[in-house]
Amino acid sequence: MNEFFTWLERSSLGDAVRTTPLVYSSLESVHILGIALLVGPALAFDLRLLGVGRQMLPVTAAARHLLPLARLGFAIAVTSGLVMFVSGAVAVGNSGAAPWKLSLLMVAGVNIAVFHWGAYRRVDGWDIEVPTPARAKTAATVSILVWSGVIASGRLLAYT
Template identity: 55%
Template sequence: MRFTSIAAPRARTSIRRVRLATASLVSATALLGFSAGAAQTHHGLDDFDTDRLYYIAGTVSQIRWGEPHSYFTVPVEDDLPADTPSSTCRTDVFSWLEDIWLAEVIRSTAYLYPVLESVHIIGIALLIGPAAAFDLRLLGVGRQTLRVTSAASYLLRLSHLGFVIAAATGMAMFLPGANLIADRGSAPWKPGLILLAGLNILIFHRRTYRRVADWDTDQPTPIAARCAAVISLTSWAGVTIAGRLLAYT
């Protein structure tokens, strides 16, 4: 059995919450014990609670990656800060997602995650760029030179492709750290805004766009079309912001 050794500092340091999410620990978060001397822990301890996230106060000073475990050396404070956050979103569903084979492949394959992130950004560009251009056409930009149907034919195809790419890579990046990501305050906003954008698209194409022949060229677009454009621009911008908050908060 192998143990993680954590050396306690001699003097108090400024408290910095460190949330440990290790790439090779799939089904449990490492429990770090505190004492006046060295602390030892391992996921085989009888009192380890696999349904909780654990927090320590300190700064990671050394990381050693390995199979089947990764090791962190953290000088820690004597006890946890009073405002230690609690886990509210950890569920069996998220744990199951972290345990599936694809999540393990993404965790264990070198450079795969940054490649997925790069492709995800390309997908976002293909999704939002053409969609925004079409929305601007609905708001009246270029109405004398560009048909609405022509804009839809060329731009929305690219937008659909971008959505498929962004959705596939986004889900792949979510899997390895599902519990960690779902526990963030910004987590509900991204899927919520995507749902709003999807409903807006559905209503627009099922209702307003059916009479596009009446305002296809050099005609003011109806209020319903302009409202759909504003909702689209706002919701997709919100999706982008929420995605960045998920990554950096």
């Protein structure tokens, strides 16, 4: 694996990102903007699933507004994260936090799939004013915990 990380880091993209002034720090800023656009709307949607705003905001309206923003934020975070990874693949790839971050991202994906193909298919029955089903609340709680874990492990990449 280390050979692959070294090859990535010494690629022309890796060299360019590492040696051009301000590129890495700009990518970090873009990464954080992507995270804000992903985690902010995702947690706002999770809170709605947990009952916040139940009397005035249909779940489907919250989903239509918030989830495309979260998807855009995810695309920005993944793209900037991958470019940063290429430029420092040996250190980041060997960080103790890397497997945690990757695993938690996968758990987030599975949680989203289970929610959309499960509880959300019957959203017409609990769109507004009605308490959301336990399965939707579980998905929201898992989502809040998992995105918090991704942020913590992302931050720890630089320290472990």
